[in-house]
Amino acid sequence: MSKTSGKTPQRSWAPSPAFVRAVLNGHGALGLAFAAVFYLICLTGTLSVFVDEFRRWENPGAPRMEQVSPDAVQQAFTAALDQAGPGVEHAFIHMPNSSEPMLRITTDAAGKDREWYADADGHLAGEAHQGWTEFLTRLHINLQLPRVWGRVLVGLAGVAMLSLLISGILAHPRVFRDAFHLRLGGSRRLQEADIHNRISVWGLPFHFLISLTGAVLGLSTIIVAALGLAVFQGDTQKVYDLFVVPEPVEDARAAPPLDLRPMFAEVARRSPQGHVGFIRIEHPTERGGGARFDVETAPELLTNVDVYAFDRANRLYYEKPAAKTNLGEQILGALAPLHFGWYGGAIVKIAYGLLGLGLTYLAVGGVYIWLARRRDKGRPAPVWERVWTAIVWGQPAALAMAALGALAAPGMAALPLGLWAGVSLAMLAAATSLAPARLALTGRVATGLTMLASALIHGGLSGVTDPVAAIADLTIGLAGLALAATLFKAFPQGAPKEQPLKAASTGGGNR
Structure with missing residues (x-):
């Protein structure tokens, strides 16, 4: 009589091959989606370094000046209030500076912003156009999503980038020793990997x-929420009050437009070597109105802004010189200039632009290296290769089309976003039928022709008088011509030949 254990045998459950494939596809899609976000943030961030130059490009006929008198500022401010109509809640005055030597006044009435440029005598010279500039910066800062959620997603991308930098260094112990070692002309995957690692180290x-x-x-919103929960029993407003200039005492009774001239005089007395860069005006036609002056003092410092706030009676109720700010305030004030390269002038901006292009290349090349490794191991992902190539070359084409749309119809604020989304979707749709080489060529040529059209239309129709706008036209036109010329380089005999997917998958996206 045989003995048994008395236990009922259990059937082990194993996922089916179809289930595993579905999970892997979902995993790949999630990874590729995050890589696309990372790439978009790097690309738009590189362009956002030149936001002042793009604003001048969109307004080439705006009056230029190195300085402007308080009387002219007051006249322009009053004229802007008249144009905006009743109910102006805030007004913002951007004073001339070296990057943007123009006087710009913005009003906020019932949630609608309007903006004008003024000449040195205080006469309004026309409404400002910055549809492309606004679209670009919002795409970089919050991905055109609701502000809080978009900023958090971009912040998480920054955390992921930090993790990739640290893990990449730890995973390649020879990366510093081989900083100038490049294996060119051999395996395409090894060549791309070497370029990827060298750019990573150099930058x-x-x-x-x-x-x-x-x-x-x-992630500033999350940081503030955490501080509010830990220190102020969840009251985040108390955290903001530590850094934000307080507003004047509220009084909604009607009053004449605020007179800024006595405030200018007091600021000049307190900061004789300073330069008023920005003025924020609260409730300009109410008795509870007030104005905050940001005065740039020491140009060699990143946190160089003295802040003075006045009420309607010209009483200085808040003062914070840059020299008296604490370490936390200095760090906060330096974050944006350090991130965007908005310090040090044109040389720093050009350096940020070149380094930003390198970082964008890393975002692109990392995925191509992963795809090449899969192919070398006998597990190719042709669908993801086509999708990634469509993303890589679809975004430059979509951004170029958005800029052209903003130039052609400056009054249509939603047009750049619509064109960008349309071109992006069109390139993804093309990935269902075109191989990576054709997708890359299509994206390059579309980007080049659109950039070339933008430069020619802008230079021919706008009557460019601003030298920065002229340089922008020349740069955009030459870059567009170089991209469009790849059509002739790809097909020198005039008869396009489809390349095999295996040979073309890494080449088209990294050029």
Whole structure:
């Protein structure tokens, strides 16, 4: 008589091959989606370094000046209030500076913003156009999503970038020793990997700085919420009050427009070497109105702004010189200039632009290296190769089309977003039928032709008088011509030949 254990045998459950494939596809889709977000943030961030230049490009006929008198500012401010109509809650005056030598006045009435440029005598010279500039910066800062959620997502991308930098260094112990070692002309995957690692090392301080400041700026809402919960029993407003200039005492009774001229005089007395860069005006036609002056003092410092706030009676009720700010305030004030390169002038901006292009290349090349490794191991992902190539070259084409739309119809604020989304979806749709080489070529040529059209239309129709706008036209036109010319380089005999997917998958996206 045989003995048994008395236990009922249990059937082990194993996922079916179809289930495993579905999970892997979902995992790949999630990874590719985050890589696309990362790439978009890097690309738009590189362009956002030149936001002042883009604003001048969109307004090439705006009056230029190096300085402006308080009387002219007051006249322009009053004229802008008249144009905006009743109910103006806030007004913002951007004073001329070296990056943007123009006087710009913005009003906020019933949630609607309007903006004008003025000449040196205080006469309004027309409404400002910045549809492309606003679209670009919002796409970078919050991905055109609701502000809080978009900023958090961008902040998480900064955290991910930090993690990738640290893990990449730890995973490649020879990366510093081989900083100038490139294996060119052999295996395409090894060549791309070497270029990827070299750019990572050469730009490591910049990459670390950008990812850290981006993470802090993007996650500031969560940081404030955590501080409010830990220190002020959940009252986040008390956290903001530590850093934000208090508003004047509220009094909604009607009053004449605020007179800024006595405030200018007091600011000049307190900061004789300073330069008024920005003025924020609260409730300009109410008795509870007031104005905050940001005065730039020491140009060699990142946190160089003295803040003075006045009420309607010209009483200085708040003062914070830059020299008296604490370490936390200095760090907060330096985050945005450090992240975007808005310090040090044109040389720093150009350096940020080149390093930003390198970081964008890392975002692109990392995915291509992963796809090449899969292919070398006998597990190719042709669908993801086509999708990634469509994303890589679809975004430059979509951004170029958004800029052209903003230039052609400056009054249609939603047009750049619509064009960007339409071109992005069209490139993804093309990935269902075109191989990576064709997708890359289509994206390059579309980007180049659109940029070339933008430069020619802008330079021919706008009557460019601003030298920065002229330089922008030249740069955009030459870059567009170079991209469009790849059509002739790809098909020198005039008869396009489809390349095999295996050979073309890494080449088209990284050029």
